[in-house]
Amino acid sequence: MVNRGTRTLVLGGVRSGKSAYGESLLAPHRRVRYIATGPTTSTDAEWVARVAEHRRRRDARYTTIETIEVAEALRAEADEASLVDDLGNWLAATLDAHGAWDDPGVDLADARSALAAAVGDHRGDLVLISPEVGLAPVAPTPAGRRFQDDLGALNTAIAAVCDRVVLVVAGRVLELPGVASGVGLPAAVAPAPVASTTVASAPTTPDTIPADEGSASGPTASAVTDTAAGDLSDRPGVAGTPAAGLAPRPIDPTDAEVFATPTPPDPSVARAARERHADLTKPPGSLGRLEELGIWISACQGVCPPQQIENPAVVVFAGDHGVAAGGVSAYPPEVTGQMVATIASGTAAVNILARRSGATVRVVDMSVDAETAPEISGYKVRRSSGDLRVTDALTLAEARSALAAGRAIADDLVDSGADLLIAGEMGIGNTTPATVLIGALTRREPVEVIGRGTGIDDAGWIRKTAAIRDGMHRVRPILHDPLALLAAVAGADLTAMAGFLAQAAIRRTPVILDGVVVTAAAMVANELAPGATTWWVAGHRSTEPAHQIALDHLDLEPILDLSLRLGEGSGALLALPAVGAAVDILSSMSTFAEAGVTDSGSQPVPAT
Ligand SMILES: Cc1cc2ncn([C@H]3O[C@H](COP(=O)(O)O)[C@@H](O)[C@H]3O)c2cc1C
Numbered sequence: 001m002v003n004r005g006t007r008t009l010v011l012g013g014v015r016s017g018k019s020a021y022g023e024s025l026l027a028p029h030r031r032v033r034y035i036a037t038g039p040t041t042s043t044d045a046e047w048v049a050r051v052a053e054h055r056r057r058r059d060a061r062y063t064t065i066e067t068i069e070v071a072e073a074l075r076a077e078a079d080e081a082s083l084v085d086d087l088g089n090w091l092a093a094t095l096d097a098h099g100a101w102d103d104p105g106v107d108l109a110d111a112r113s114a115l116a117a118a119v120g121d122h123r124g125d126l127v128l129i130s131p132e133v134g135l136a137p138v139a140p141t142p143a144g145r146r147f148q149d150d151l152g153a154l155n156t157a158i159a160a161v162c163d164r165v166v167l168v169v170a171g172r173v174l175e176l177p178g179v180a181s182g183v184g185l186p187a188a189v190a191p192a193p194v195a196s197t198t199v200a201s202a203p204t205t206p207d208t209i210p211a212d213e214g215s216a217s218g219p220t221a222s223a224v225t226d227t228a229a230g231d232l233s234d235r236p237g238v239a240g241t242p243a244a245g246l247a248p249r250p251i252d253p254t255d256a257e258v259f260a261t262p263t264p265p266d267p268s269v270a271r272a273a274r275e276r277h278a279d280l281t282k283p284p285g286s287l288g289r290l291e292e293l294g295i296w297i298s299a300c301q302g303v304c305p306p307q308q309i310e311n312p313a314v315v316v317f318a319g320d321h322g323v324a325a326g327g328v329s330a331y332p333p334e335v336t337g338q339m340v341a342t343i344a345s346g347t348a349a350v351n352i353l354a355r356r357s358g359a360t361v362r363v364v365d366m367s368v369d370a371e372t373a374p375e376i377s378g379y380k381v382r383r384s385s386g387d388l389r390v391t392d393a394l395t396l397a398e399a400r401s402a403l404a405a406g407r408a409i410a411d412d413l414v415d416s417g418a419d420l421l422i423a424g425e426m427g428i429g430n431t432t433p434a435t436v437l438i439g440a441l442t443r444r445e446p447v448e449v450i451g452r453g454t455g456i457d458d459a460g461w462i463r464k465t466a467a468i469r470d471g472m473h474r475v476r477p478i479l480h481d482p483l484a485l486l487a488a489v490a491g492a493d494l495t496a497m498a499g500f501l502a503q504a505a506i507r508r509t510p511v512i513l514d515g516v517v518v519t520a521a522a523m524v525a526n527e528l529a530p531g532a533t534t535w536w537v538a539g540h541r542s543t544e545p546a547h548q549i550a551l552d553h554l555d556l557e558p559i560l561d562l563s564l565r566l567g568e569g570s571g572a573l574l575a576l577p578a579v580g581a582a583v584d585i586l587s588s589m590s591t592f593a594e595a596g597v598t599d600s601g602s603q604p605v606p607a608t
């Protein structure tokens with residue numbers, strides 16, 4: 001698949017800051033073509049000064065092309081990062097060229113369509129600046145009205161072929177929602193099974209991950225593994241017959257990044273649970289963190305005492321990352337597809353740990369660079385994600401599709417009765433995008449956040465540090481924009497995870513977070529839906545340095561520290577029994593009064 005750049009239409013009034021913003025979007029590129037549509041030589045001193053100011057702001061990375069043949073200029077180098085500044089001048093010059101200012105019979109539709117088609121076909125990052133004059137009063141002259149009308153039609157036509165449209169007002173950037181081009185249901189992937197569950201071993205380590213010979217998934221590989229003991233076939237859509245609940249929901253990616261503000265877990269129920277803990281037959285606080293967990297689950301459920309977690313569900317989001325080609329992992333990318341098959345067959349670490357905890361496991365291929373079974377790939381956005389060192393991992397349209405998929409999967413599980421959600425992940429190289437997100441959002445240096453992931457050696461460490469540095473550099477201008485951030489570096493798996501985690505909060509469903517990759521996605525989810533973090537606990541602390549940094553940022557204290565560095569959801573699953581125990585304690589222990597045990601309140605105050 002060809003990696004496409006992002007096409008952004010930047011609208012704004014005079015001196016709104018639209019050009020500066022447009023230029024900032026292309027800051028990560030070493031070379032940018034600047035297609036200037038206005039007259040650059042003029043007897044108008046003020047105009048000349050304006051052009052000079054624009055030139056000053058741009059640096060040596062820019063090659064300037066002065067032309068009104070914008071469609072031709074774009075097509076000449078369709079892979080190059082380009083900035084068109086601006087469409088208002090292009091329109092004025094085109095009206096001139098057609099003698100159309102005061103001839104209503106001249107129609108510019110062909111010129112407009114040719115330009116829109118060239119924009120739609122552009123493959124590199126492209127920013128188009130255009131004035132937004134529709135807000136002004138209708139012009140008093142025929143020529144003024146002609147310009148306004150044609151500019152409105154032009155902006156609409158160009159917006160229709162852009163991935164992103166923003167309006168800059170007083171230096172503030174307003175993201176305009178709407179249907180982006182190329183948005184649709186997730187790509188249907190040919191129903192081909194993953195060929196084998198044999199997992200390639202790391203080129204740099206002697207350890208081979210043994211493939212379970214008896215577990216080849218074959219054409220009937222199930223995306224849902226019934227992991228709890230006993231017959232769970234009465235759980236709709238979660239377990240039982242593998243096909244149940246697997247059909248992907250139809251998703252609408254429009255506005256997938258727009259979330260309501262999550263309502264926090266019920267504080268009055270939390271108070272009641274805290275009071276109940278004080279009455280239980282133990283010194284207050286003696287069960288430490290377990291007490292807080294019980295109070296939290298109570299508040300999440302809105303009931304005290306809480307009910308035991310009956311239907312915990314794990315979703316493993318799988319995807320490949322273009323950056324893995326840069327030698328940032330100890331394992332080759334083909335391991336992702338092989339491990340997806342292993343998880344689907346029920347023998348990976350996540351399955352084994354889920355079985356012990358009574359959780360179901362569903363694996364979802366968001367962007368694996370291989371064909372996977374149809375029940376796994378219904379939400380697939382693309383094969384692999386772009387190499388974050390040099391290009392966006394996803395287009396904005398793809399990022400919206402991935403977010404919408406994550407949200408739909410959370411909805412699906414909650415509607416099917418899941419009462420606690422866990423996100424896991426599988427994707428060779430994914431600690432690199434995770435670390436970029438964490439480093440960028442916490443303003444750290446690459447060397448502070450980098451970890452060894454699957455176990456890279458020192459040469460890999462150097463390559464990974466450089467990749468993290470490049471990724472962090474590319475996202476610097478867009479840190480305030482979670483959707484753009486996800487598209488730039490996260491990839492479809494982490495993006496879907498962010499949608500899943502934020503949607504869990506919207507659906508008032510508690511979540512146990514896993515390691516560095518899931519927590520990186522959680523950081524962006526909390527940017528999309530501020531306050532979502534109140535619905536999450538951290539299952540464990542991974543050995544990845546960025547994980548602790550992300551946990552600090554989210555103000556989360558891990559339940560366990562077992563020196564894990566696996567992912568898949570393993571740390572969250574190991575913490576699940578502790579959450580279950582916290583529920584049992586709060587719901588089933590006797591109070592001092594019930595047991596007839598003397599409370600500390602009865603202790604005589606010693607004479608002094
Ligand atoms: C066999 C195998 C099973 C895994 N299960 C989880 N991961 C974990 O390691 C990968 C991230 O580390 P890095 O960024 O260094 O590639 C992800 O796939 C993650 O899920 C695994 C990795 C391997 C090799």
Ligand SMILES: O=C(O)c1cccnc1
Nearest residue numbers: 453515516542565566567
């Ligand atoms: O912390 C994690 O989740 C992790 C660490 C290393 C590799 N994969 C995942």
